[in-house]
Amino acid sequence: MQTFFRFIFLIPLLSIIIPVFCNAQNFEGEIVFIKETKQDTTYYAYKIKGNKLRIEELDQKLQLINYMLVDISAKSVIALNTKRKLYVEIPVRSIESNNDTSNYKVIKTDNYKSIKGFKCYQWRVQNKKEDTEIAFWVSNQNFHNFSDFLKLLNRDEKSSVYYLQIPDSQEFFPLLSEERSLLREWRMCLKVVNIEKKTSFAKSV
Numbered sequence: 001m002q003t004f005f006r007f008i009f010l011i012p013l014l015s016i017i018i019p020v021f022c023n024a025q026n027f028e029g030e031i032v033f034i035k036e037t038k039q040d041t042t043y044y045a046y047k048i049k050g051n052k053l054r055i056e057e058l059d060q061k062l063q064l065i066n067y068m069l070v071d072i073s074a075k076s077v078i079a080l081n082t083k084r085k086l087y088v089e090i091p092v093r094s095i096e097s098n099n100d101t102s103n104y105k106v107i108k109t110d111n112y113k114s115i116k117g118f119k120c121y122q123w124r125v126q127n128k129k130e131d132t133e134i135a136f137w138v139s140n141q142n143f144h145n146f147s148d149f150l151k152l153l154n155r156d157e158k159s160s161v162y163y164l165q166i167p168d169s170q171e172f173f174p175l176l177s178e179e180r181s182l183l184r185e186w187r188m189c190l191k192v193v194n195i196e197k198k199t200s201f202a203k204s205v
Contacts, residue, residue: 029197032062047198102131104165104201106144113137115175123169125162128182134162137176138169159190 031046043058051072068079068090070131077090097104099180104127111122119136127133159177 017066029195031192031196033190033192034059034195036191102166103127104162106166108166114125115139116192118175118195120175123166125165126182127162130158131181132158132162132187133180133182134159135178135180136174138162138172138174140170140171149196159188 008054028123029047031048033044035042035044041060043060043062043064045056045058047054047056053070053072055070057067059065064082066079066081068077070077075092077092078087079090080087096147105162107124107126109122109124112119114120115137117197118139123136123138125134159179163174174190175192177188177190178186180186
């Protein structure tokens, strides 16, 4: 039970890397990634089909622990525990439009590198008040509406909040996110380890 509710509370961390795809020209398939902190390492898989996503929390052997179903069109998020046959509907809140953005500094650099075959550019977001910089390595390869998805979830997790400060980011999503202090102390890393295009999924997706 504790693991199930920990998964629900981790939704903000999940939201930073889930791309939302709106038509057949956009990516459909599976993305596996790792979240690393000083305390823990967690694995996730995303299965994307149109406007629907299945978000899976995995153990170190990549076996399913819990999963969520997200329907962008219906604006619904449901967390499920298959062992206990439990589900929880996650409330969807409207994003606040009056958030103070004066402490944020966005730096879109020309630095780039290849991640899993995608050309990714480095975008950095700094906040001196919070002593934080997050570097996002973003790609623009048939991924769509990632920012709109973050706005739908509207969570307070730092990576999501920072990403939403970036202008003109509608067609991008990050394959790698690295959080550090302004003195370069490492805090968190979220990175894609596999991307596979697929055309069909189980009915739960």
